[in-house]
Amino acid sequence: MQLGPILRDVETLAYKCESLNAVMKRDERAYERNKKLMEKEESDAAFLRLFERFMEAAPQVTLQLFVFM
Numbered sequence: 001m002q003l004g005p006i007l008r009d010v011e012t013l014a015y016k017c018e019s020l021n022a023v024m025k026r027d028e029r030a031y032e033r034n035k036k037l038m039e040k041e042e043s044d045a046a047f048l049r050l051f052e053r054f055m056e057a058a059p060q061v062t063l064q065l066f067v068f069m
Contacts, residue, residue, distance in 0.1 A: 007051070008045035012038050 009048035022030035 002052075004048045005045045008041050008048065012041040012045065015041060 002023035015034045019031050019038060022028075023033060
């Protein structure tokens, strides 16, 4: 779980590099394909980070609710 967001960020960077190469070659189809893949990887990485933060905070919040009740 810890390496998931990092791997997604690396994949996003790779798609960005491929996208820039496509721009230099003036290949719009490759640019659009890599742009969509890059956006998908960014959203997946953001979701994994959100899920990870929730999993870290949920036990503490549960304990606090138990103590307050």
